[in-house]
Amino acid sequence: MKTTLQDISNHYGALLAQEALHRGAIRLSPLDPFQWASGYRMPIYNDNRRFLASAKSRATIAEAFDAMLRALDFNPEAIAGTATAGIPHATTLADLRGLPLSYVRSTGKDHGLRNIIEGLGSDGSYQGQQVLLIEDLISTGGSSIQAVETIIEARGVVPYCLAIFTYGLDASLEAFAAVDPICTPLAILDYDMMVHTARKTGYVDDQGAALLTEWRRDPFGWGEAHGFPRVVKEGK
Secondary structure: OOOOOHHHHHHHHHHHHHHHHHHHEEEEOOOOOOEOOOOEEOOOOEEEEHHHHOOOHHHHHHHHHHHHHHOOOOOEEEEEEEEOHHHHHHHHHHHHHHOOEEEEEEOOOOOOOOOOOOOOOOOOOOOOOEEEEEEEEEOOOOOHHHHHHHHHHHHHHHEEEEOEEEEEOOOHHHHHHOOOOOOEEEEEEEEEHHHHHHHOOOOOHHHHHHHHHHHHHHHHHHHHHHHOOOOOOOOO
């Protein structure tokens, strides 16, 4: 029987959730939420760079991405990572599959050739190749979609963006749905699996799990509703 994306989420997603909570790659504090750079108070903080400290975690992430590609029957001709967080995991996967590697900057360099994509040939083109984009986190989807559009402009075909973790926000799903040609975002670990694992392992209790579930329904109104108003910096 063929392994499905759900099988992969159940296995690798659960493993990564436990590792993320253990290493602090995901931190949960529903009763004393974190202040994000935007000023909003949120019950979750994500820093997937903490996975880099563990060779085992890096290998698990690459294996999960590889399994997802097989489940999708997608055999990319090149791997691209978002700068900077997607680069190490794109590299590990590209090495595992023996594929060319590139990475996409958020903006072009202000010197030299002013490249926005590094790792391409002298013509700066993917020449119609099937490209897989690797991202570490999908939140609202804005930066990921910018990378997708940059690859398309460089004559790459990018039907999938694979990430380590996604919040699963409606805003990201709507943003990806508007990309033409379509690019489907998928993650090893989704928010529901993360909350389930946190409750199962005792990282949060029932109250905390309920608050986390509520946050996903209205992330930008959640803090205000629970007595944690947005902190607006002067000049913003």
